[in-house]
């Protein structure tokens with residue numbers, strides 16, 4: 001099953017992608033996570049991407065298209081994948097179609113997680129992430145048992161550089177201008193499934209399971 005998760009920053013794409021990956025045993029492929037890892041390791045890719053990410057802008061298409069082209073060739077993606085945060089522009093969507101076409105594959109479904117804007121800001125300003133294992137928390141909705149400490153591995157929790165309110169607003173503007181038009185693009189291809197993302201993560205996940213198991217099995 002080859003799936004795309006579309007939605008604004010804070011819609012819960014990463015949260016749901018992890019739950020989906022566990023259920024269907026296919027990898028979550030997050031361009032944001034791959035870029036942050038490259039920044040952390042000080043690789044050239046990270047150095048190029050960091051200034052765009054810190055400003056809440058998109059990293060150039062050629063960079064992320066290259067990342068996805070390589071990642072989808074990996075063995076663990078042979079039985080399917082969940083794209084989280086890609087594509088975000090028309091050139092990315094077209095490149096994806098080409099990459100998959102060359103592999104004899106195609107997207108089965110595009111799940112668009114929809115959440116009102118003020119909820120997104122609250123979710124993102126409260127997000128904290130484990131520096132060690134990447135587990136995500138929220139100060140109000142999913143707090144760690146011990147302040148600042150990951151309940152899974154004991155690592156320190158930190159706030160992403162782009163989760164400051166001003167940068168969040170910029171990311172939302174970029175989403176509206178450059179990524180939201182993809183909703184209509186995939187709707188016109190009969191691939192789009194809208195998911196109400198305003199409830200608890202468990203309720204949203206049940207909706208996703210229902211849709212995927214009835215409509216996206218290919």
Ligand code: AP5
Pocket residue numbers: 007008009010011012013014015016031032033035052053054056057058059060061064084085086087088092123124126127128136137138141142162171197198199200201202204
């Ligand atoms: P990326 O990492 O993809 O960030 P994003 O799309 O802005 O998405 P987020 O990770 O912020 O949110 P999410 O929807 O995954 O929500 P989450 O589950 O974490 O991209 C970062 C940057 O990298 C971009 O700005 C860009 O510069 C660059 N980039 C990445 N991909 C690119 C591309 N294709 N092209 C160009 N540039 C690219 O949840 C958020 C919070 O809410 C968490 O605290 C969580 O615990 C909480 N939460 C989740 N669900 C619920 C719920 N149901 N109820 C209450 N709280 C919830």
